[in-house]
Amino acid sequence: xxxxxxxxxxxxxxxxERISAVADRIVATRERGDDVVVVVSAMGHTTDELIxxxxxxxxxxxxxxxxxxxxxxxxxxxxxxxxxxxxxxxxAVSYTGSQAGxxxxxxxxxxxxxxxxxxxxxxxxxxxxxxxxxxFQGVDPEGKEITTxxxxxxxxxxxxxxxALDAEACEICTDVDGIYSADPRIVPDARKLDEIAYDDxxxxxxxxxxxxxxxxxxVARRFNVPLHVRSSFNDNPGTWVKENxxxxxxxxxxxxxxxxxxVTVRHVPDRPGVAASLFTPLAEQDVNVDMIVQNVxxxxxxxxxxxVPTEAAETARGIAEKVAVELEAGEVDVDLDVAKVSLVGAxxxxxxxVAATVFSxxxxxxxxxxxxxxxxxxxxxxxxxxxxxxxxxxxxxxFDLGAEEA
Amino acid sequence: xxxxxxxxxxxxxxxxERISAVADRIVATRERGDDVVVVVSAMGHTTDELIxxxxxxxxxxxxxxxxxxxxxxxxxxxxxxxxxxxxxxxxAVSYTGSQAGxxxxxxxxxxxxxxxxxxxxxxxxxxxxxxxxxxFQGVDPEGKEITTxxxxxxxxxxxxxxxALDAEACEICTDVDGIYSADPRIVPDARKLDEIAYDDxxxxxxxxxxxxxxxxxxVARRFNVPLHVRSSFNDNPGTWVKENxxxxxxxxxxxxxxxxxxVTVRHVPDRPGVAASLFTPLAEQDVNVDMIVQNVxxxxxxxxxxxVPTEAAETARGIAEKVAVELEAGEVDVDLDVAKVSLVGAxxxxxxxVAATVFSxxxxxxxxxxxxxxxxxxxxxxxxxxxxxxxxxxxxxxFDLGAEEA
Numbered sequence: 001x002x003x004x005x006x007x008x009x010x011x012x013x014x015x016x017e018r019i020s021a022v023a024d025r026i027v028a029t030r031e032r033g034d035d036v037v038v039v040v041s042a043m044g045h046t047t048d049e050l051i052x053x054x055x056x057x058x059x060x061x062x063x064x065x066x067x068x069x070x071x072x073x074x075x076x077x078x079x080x081x082x083x084x085x086x087x088x089x090x091x092a093v094s095y096t097g098s099q100a101g102x103x104x105x106x107x108x109x110x111x112x113x114x115x116x117x118x119x120x121x122x123x124x125x126x127x128x129x130x131x132x133x134x135x136f137q138g139v140d141p142e143g144k145e146i147t148t149x150x151x152x153x154x155x156x157x158x159x160x161x162x163x164a165l166d167a168e169a170c171e172i173c174t175d176v177d178g179i180y181s182a183d184p185r186i187v188p189d190a191r192k193l194d195e196i197a198y199d200d201x202x203x204x205x206x207x208x209x210x211x212x213x214x215x216x217x218x219v220a221r222r223f224n225v226p227l228h229v230r231s232s233f234n235d236n237p238g239t240w241v242k243e244n245x246x247x248x249x250x251x252x253x254x255x256x257x258x259x260x261x262x263v264t265v266r267h268v269p270d271r272p273g274v275a276a277s278l279f280t281p282l283a284e285q286d287v288n289v290d291m292i293v294q295n296v297x298x299x300x301x302x303x304x305x306x307x308v309p310t311e312a313a314e315t316a317r318g319i320a321e322k323v324a325v326e327l328e329a330g331e332v333d334v335d336l337d338v339a340k341v342s343l344v345g346a347x348x349x350x351x352x353x354v355a356a357t358v359f360s361x362x363x364x365x366x367x368x369x370x371x372x373x374x375x376x377x378x379x380x381x382x383x384x385x386x387x388x389x390x391x392x393x394x395x396x397x398x399f400d401l402g403a404e405e406a
Numbered sequence: 407x408x409x410x411x412x413x414x415x416x417x418x419x420x421x422x423e424r425i426s427a428v429a430d431r432i433v434a435t436r437e438r439g440d441d442v443v444v445v446v447s448a449m450g451h452t453t454d455e456l457i458x459x460x461x462x463x464x465x466x467x468x469x470x471x472x473x474x475x476x477x478x479x480x481x482x483x484x485x486x487x488x489x490x491x492x493x494x495x496x497x498a499v500s501y502t503g504s505q506a507g508x509x510x511x512x513x514x515x516x517x518x519x520x521x522x523x524x525x526x527x528x529x530x531x532x533x534x535x536x537x538x539x540x541x542f543q544g545v546d547p548e549g550k551e552i553t554t555x556x557x558x559x560x561x562x563x564x565x566x567x568x569x570a571l572d573a574e575a576c577e578i579c580t581d582v583d584g585i586y587s588a589d590p591r592i593v594p595d596a597r598k599l600d601e602i603a604y605d606d607x608x609x610x611x612x613x614x615x616x617x618x619x620x621x622x623x624x625v626a627r628r629f630n631v632p633l634h635v636r637s638s639f640n641d642n643p644g645t646w647v648k649e650n651x652x653x654x655x656x657x658x659x660x661x662x663x664x665x666x667x668x669v670t671v672r673h674v675p676d677r678p679g680v681a682a683s684l685f686t687p688l689a690e691q692d693v694n695v696d697m698i699v700q701n702v703x704x705x706x707x708x709x710x711x712x713x714v715p716t717e718a719a720e721t722a723r724g725i726a727e728k729v730a731v732e733l734e735a736g737e738v739d740v741d742l743d744v745a746k747v748s749l750v751g752a753x754x755x756x757x758x759x760v761a762a763t764v765f766s767x768x769x770x771x772x773x774x775x776x777x778x779x780x781x782x783x784x785x786x787x788x789x790x791x792x793x794x795x796x797x798x799x800x801x802x803x804x805f806d807l808g809a810e811e812a
Binding site for chain 1: 421422423425426429456459460462463464465466467468470471472474475477478479481482484485486487488489490492493498499500505526550
């Protein structure tokens with residue numbers, strides 16, 4: 001008998017009615033003959049509500065206690081899910097991250113899974129039970145301190161369990177039907193992908209496609225766990241994320257991200273060590289730098305631009321201005337009104353004309369490209385914020401990614 | 407340095423403001439030089455809200471999952487309390503029942519504490535931290551399955567911890583100022599007791615005084631832990647519950663209980679084994695029988711009356727009717743409109759006139775006594791439900807228990 005891991009996010013378990021509907025799905029999966037392990041997030045807005053409570057008693061709560069608090073959220077959803085399955089005559093048992101043996105490092109609030117130990121999950125499966133595991137949480141290697149995994153943590157729990165149990169697949173059940181060639185809210189004829197390679201999915205995730213976080217895709221790739229991203233609310237097939245896709249598309253899709261700001265340091269003396277003197281203090285302050293662009297210099301000076309999350313823009317400005325003084329560079333600009341559009345596809349490695357088509361299509365639509373960054377399977381352009389949706393549509397059309405062409 | 411255990415109920419930690427106020431109290435206690443262990447219940451109505459959620463997915467949820475669900479409640483309040491104390495510059499750490507080593511039997515929903523193991527609480531105290539422990543919860547002796555202690559569970563946690571830590575006192579911080587000679591809502595001049603003996607407190611609790619449950623008083627008596635019942639909202643001294651009180655009052659107080667029903671089986675053949683044939687099946691159905699009265703027989707027949715919790719009245723009726731048929735007894739009456747008034751006092755052992763004063767005072771007030779049950783330190787009378795408040799006032803006055811006389 002093979003094992004399927006299903007992960008349900010907060011929207012899918014937001015109230016007793018949705019939990020009951022998900023329980024129907026789980027029981028149906030069980031009755032088709034698979035062993036089922038279910039990973040749940042906290043219900044709906046529970047995590048936000050708990051954070052609000054914490055802020056009400058301490059504006060800067062200790063991370064250890066924050067983890068104690070937040071892990072109550074999945075404890076509630078997991079036990080309710082086990083009850084809902086039991087109401088359908090199928091035995092179910094819920095386990096916390098600690099009980100399921102999800103060992104992490106001790107980094108409260110942003111712990112990384114190190115190993116999955118113990119046999120409670122597999123013992124319960126062997127007894128014919130559906131096993132519910134709390135997502136997003138674990139315990140330190142001594143089994144004493146409770147940790148949380150940070151953003152995307154429930155997906156990470158599900159993929160790690162699927163790897164440890166040698167599951168046939170890890171289903172990420174969510175509120176969309178799968179991975180699309182572009183955001184369907186922007187591109188009406190965006191096509192649901194039947195499958196996408198891990199590498200392409202990683203680039204899509206890093207480029208702003210919000211369905212999966214990079215961390216879970218990375219674990220899935222490392223342990224070759226097939227991911228199936230699909231809707232919690234219907235039985236339609238979704239998108240498979242896996243090692244080698246049958247037909248390697250040239251382009252998988254277009255992603256965009258409006259959550260970054262562009263910082264430019266002008267008139268920087270072009271000498272060795274300049275980049276380090278700027279990006280080392282940014283890293284030390286945990287500012288997550290995405291794109292970095294430095295062009296050739298003129299008369300011994302150059303401009304350096306980089307993007308950071310909008311919420312880190314002011315921190316980045318402060319650091320950049322301090323460094324600029326030290327370097328005797330020019331002024332520092334922070335531009336919040338930018339967005340990034342990315343074209344992703346493993347096939348572009350073998351098709352050298354892709355970049356040219358990107359730039360000419362955007363130019364024909366009068367969209368100015370302010371920064372360019374490429375990997376072997378991705379081309380990202382920073383454009384004005386109010387032009388990003390146009391840019392997504394233009395690229396989606398230019399590469400024939402729409403549903404009619406599928 | 408001595409250790410104080412403080413227990414705060416759900417009303418005392420109902421929202422961030424109250425949690426912050428309690429944190430002030432705890433920090434003040436710490437600064438007076440004691441080591442402090444705090445036991446918290448779930449916030450306000452959290453437990454009821456979780457039960458409602460459970461009913462929404464399963465009208466008959468498995469007890470194991472119910473315990474998983476409900477224990478989220480104290481997890482939230484304990485971590486918020488630790489954060490609130492940290493906000494005041496005092497180190498604090500929260501532990502679940504399991505982490506605090508509170509080992510119970512495996513009776514989900516009504517577990518009994520068997521032992522307190524481990525050194526996390528005392529180690530943290532030695533490091534100068536305030537320790538917050540989740541009330542109402544524990545773990546089975548294998549350390550695997552989470553349990554809850556049922557009604558009065560948080561008090562039981564606090565008293566058991568106080569006993570294990572050899573604490574100087576266990577403070578039960580609640581929404582009243584202490585134990586009163588009668589319910590102050592009924593008797594305006596009811597007097598707050600400065601102290602009361604364990605035995606009297608046990609009888610008061612069993613007779614309807616709702617502040618403390620018998621189970622925690624029993625543990626306190628067994629391990630000689632002084633209890634201090636006091637308000638969470640002010641610093642006034644409350645009522646000490648302890649082994650030997652300085653001045654043994656003849657009467658400690660008057661308690662009443664309107665939550666019981668009276669069941670009467672009429673015309674029962676008076677032969678050996680009749681009582682067993684009635685009360686054995688009641689016990690098997692977990693019907694909690696309180697008072698039992700059987701009077702002398704006439705012509706070989708007698709009447710048997712007993713009281714049960716109102717919610718068990720229909721179950722009791724069904725059992726009694728079945729037994730009545732088997733015994734060829736008469737009809738079964740169930741009377742919901744009764745209440746019990748009890749006079750409690752260790753001193754009455756040496757004062758034979760107490761019972762006579764009870765009955766004559768009630769008679770003078772035209773209150774009919776329908777059932778009588780006595781222990782060496784308690785006299786309980788069942789009266790009409792609408793006369794119980796009068797009965798409390800009459801007895802309170804008859805024994806001079808009011809504030810002026812104190």
